[in-house]
Amino acid sequence: MVEQQQVFIAGGTTTPFDYPVNLQIEELVANTIRQLYEDVPNFHLKDVREDGMVVYSHFSVHFAHQLTSYWILHDHLGLVGVPHFRIDNGGNTGGSALYAAYALVRAGLANVVPVIGYELMGSVSQSKGSEFIAIASDTRYEAMLGANYTNYYAGLARVFMEEYGLTEEDFAEIAVKNKNNAMATGEKAQHFRKVGKKLTVDDVMESRLISYPLKKWDCCFMSEGAATILVCNEKYAKQYSPDHYVEITGAGLSSCTIRAGDRYAFPGWTERYGAGYPGLGEFAACRHSAEVAYKMAGINWKDSHKQIDVAEVHDAFSTSEFQIYNALGWCESTTPKQFIHDKMPMMDGEIPTNPGGGLIGYGHPVGATGLMSAIECYYQLTGLIPREHKSTENEVKDAEVGLVNSHAGTGTSISNFILQRV
Amino acid sequence: MAKLHSTPNNTDFNWKGWEKISKLIPERGWVWQNYRTGTSSDKSEWVEQQIYYDMLYTFRLGALSPYAKALKEGKLLGTKCPKCGDVTFPPRVNCWNLDCKLEITDWVEMPLTGILHTFTICGFAAKSALKKLPFVLAYVLVGESKTAVANILKIDQPWHTETNMPVIVKFAKEEDRVGNIIDFWFEPDPKWTPSPMNAEKERIEKLCQPVYEWVRILNR
Numbered sequence: 001m002v003e004q005q006q007v008f009i010a011g012g013t014t015t016p017f018d019y020p021v022n023l024q025i026e027e028l029v030a031n032t033i034r035q036l037y038e039d040v041p042n043f044h045l046k047d048v049r050e051d052g053m054v055v056y057s058h059f060s061v062h063f064a065h066q067l068t069s070y071w072i073l074h075d076h077l078g079l080v081g082v083p084h085f086r087i088d089n090g091g092n093t094g095g096s097a098l099y100a101a102y103a104l105v106r107a108g109l110a111n112v113v114p115v116i117g118y119e120l121m122g123s124v125s126q127s128k129g130s131e132f133i134a135i136a137s138d139t140r141y142e143a144m145l146g147a148n149y150t151n152y153y154a155g156l157a158r159v160f161m162e163e164y165g166l167t168e169e170d171f172a173e174i175a176v177k178n179k180n181n182a183m184a185t186g187e188k189a190q191h192f193r194k195v196g197k198k199l200t201v202d203d204v205m206e207s208r209l210i211s212y213p214l215k216k217w218d219c220c221f222m223s224e225g226a227a228t229i230l231v232c233n234e235k236y237a238k239q240y241s242p243d244h245y246v247e248i249t250g251a252g253l254s255s256c257t258i259r260a261g262d263r264y265a266f267p268g269w270t271e272r273y274g275a276g277y278p279g280l281g282e283f284a285a286c287r288h289s290a291e292v293a294y295k296m297a298g299i300n301w302k303d304s305h306k307q308i309d310v311a312e313v314h315d316a317f318s319t320s321e322f323q324i325y326n327a328l329g330w331c332e333s334t335t336p337k338q339f340i341h342d343k344m345p346m347m348d349g350e351i352p353t354n355p356g357g358g359l360i361g362y363g364h365p366v367g368a369t370g371l372m373s374a375i376e377c378y379y380q381l382t383g384l385i386p387r388e389h390k391s392t393e394n395e396v397k398d399a400e401v402g403l404v405n406s407h408a409g410t411g412t413s414i415s416n417f418i419l420q421r422v
Numbered sequence: 423m424a425k426l427h428s429t430p431n432n433t434d435f436n437w438k439g440w441e442k443i444s445k446l447i448p449e450r451g452w453v454w455q456n457y458r459t460g461t462s463s464d465k466s467e468w469v470e471q472q473i474y475y476d477m478l479y480t481f482r483l484g485a486l487s488p489y490a491k492a493l494k495e496g497k498l499l500g501t502k503c504p505k506c507g508d509v510t511f512p513p514r515v516n517c518w519n520l521d522c523k524l525e526i527t528d529w530v531e532m533p534l535t536g537i538l539h540t541f542t543i544c545g546f547a548a549k550s551a552l553k554k555l556p557f558v559l560a561y562v563l564v565g566e567s568k569t570a571v572a573n574i575l576k577i578d579q580p581w582h583t584e585t586n587m588p589v590i591v592k593f594a595k596e597e598d599r600v601g602n603i604i605d606f607w608f609e610p611d612p613k614w615t616p617s618p619m620n621a622e623k624e625r626i627e628k629l630c631q632p633v634y635e636w637v638r639i640l641n642r
């Protein structure tokens with residue numbers, strides 16, 4: 001009879017996120033595991049073979065020009081005979097794969113579960129790539145309009161803006177924060193590799209219109225890369241990384257409509273949160289999954305921004321990061337406008353958010369993205385930032401509790417995790 | 423007996439006609455290949471192959487067929503649940519209320535008017551829509567629908583778009599309709615007049631100017 005057990009993260013590593021890269025998926029993933037062998041010397045894939053499973057995190061078959069591409073990886077890693085499956089859950093693929101690994105270890109069905117995420121997106125032109133991603137919207141009603149996700153998100157942002165009296169400059173603050181944090185993260189971050197300099201609010205305001213209120217620098221870019229995170233039980237965590245492991249003390253996963261227009265008065269939400277919620281401006285799945293994760297971890301909704309020391313969230317757009325603050329309850333005792341005015345999510349604020357750079361600064365190779373967020377948070381909680389970033393500029397000193405957020409569709413699937421320094 | 427969506431026999435389809443279409447637009451599979459090579463700054467060699475692969479999709483609309491046929495006729499069909507009365511457009515062929523246990527909904531003709539809930543002015547979009555930039559993507563509540571539908575708002579000066587503005591539904595010319603969402607779009611209600619220019623409108627107008635210029639070059 002298997003028993004419930006506590007779940008830990010004992011290591012993790014990413015490749016540089018860039019676009020395009022001259023690598024096959026085997027090399028990308030092999031690089032993350034070889035790096036893991038170096039960072040976590042006691043780790044061995046043989047343990048996975050004897051006592052674990054592998055969860056692959058990969059979004060788009062279209063980009064991979066290959067069905068079940070993780071079968072190629074599994075063979076390549078020498079793991080034939082080890083149970084494996086792949087999670088695809090849009091932009092929340094990484095978070096959902098982490099959730100699956102969490103559930104496996106929690107349930108006692110496996111004791112060591114590497115979660116391996118990857119995405120190559122440079123196989124098609126950038127505009128075709130955006131179209132591929134737009135196929136995750138309802139092709140019969142949305143994708144055929146010629147709009148893509150940036151346009152949908154901008155529409156959601158506009159109503160949010162109006163509701164809370166926010167301006168483009170408020171969003172630009174977030175974009176600049178993440179781009180500039182990525183400069184301290186260094187060579188793995190896309191903004192460091194591609195642009196290589198700090199930006200200002202003026203730079204954002206003067207950049208070209210993508211979809212009002214979003215300009216070029218408010219958005220993440222097409223990226224490629226891989227990430228592997230090591231999820232395990234306490235025994236393996238102590239064996240692998242006695243000085244550098246964290247516990248996953250809360251895990252929440254929730255869902256919302258595929259078509260944003262359908263959540264205007266969705267029965268499931270109006271029954272739970274009352275009429276008018278979420279409308280098109282709020283991420284109900286974020287609120288719901290955060291409530292679940294907070295409850296598991298003993299975090300109060302109202303004080304969540306005080307109880308959490310550092311957060312890595314899914315900022316595909318500067319506007320969505322702002323909507324996420326609200327959906328995580330961080331503006332509960334203030335207003336969204338005041339929250340940004342008080343510089344709460346900045347490096348020296350109450351709750352530094354996306355110190356690693358987030359999607360806007362670090363990159364967004366979909367299947368690897370949520371894992372990157374979790375890995376950056378893990379580094380913050382284990383004191384590994386100086387080793388990984390070769391800088392302390394974006395280190396949140398003495399952080400004990402971290403939040404990881406992963407987000408899909410127009411807020412269609414969202415996961416939240418609470419990590420606790422052990 | 424539960425009322426179920428019908429399951430037509432496959433012999434009911436006009437397979438012959440479909441074969442004719444696929445001959446008109448032949449699928450050739452792995453069509454074309456190319457090879458490129460070079461050297462990276464770290465002296466490693468790279469090799470790249472381009473492969474063109476084509477496919478023709480067939481969407482069978484099943485229970486949504488009346489919706490598509492109505493678009494061809496210049497009508498919007500939404501659905502109404504006979505149990506709870508919820509009306510939605512786009513249609514939902516089973517009710518979304520868990521208490522209604524996936525009740526099969528009835529078709530209702532929607533009025534060709536709505537209220538704009540939120541919008542964005544697109545300065546960039548999918549390849550197929552680039553020449554239409556800058557255009558407005560709007561989420562509109564059509565008639566009594568409890569869901570908003572996304573579609574294009576055609577408006578001369580995009581910066582004058584406002585939340586809660588009344589809009590009307592316009593259809594493409596009959597011969598151009600194809601039975602899907604692009605058969606119609608929104609336009610401001612002719613009785614509506616925009617509020618005066620304000621800081622946001624001026625800002626959007628300014629942001630749009632390089633987009634107009636870019637599209638002019640694109641159209642050359």
Ligand SMILES: [Zn+2]
Nearest residue numbers: 503506517522
């Ligand atoms: Zn009903």
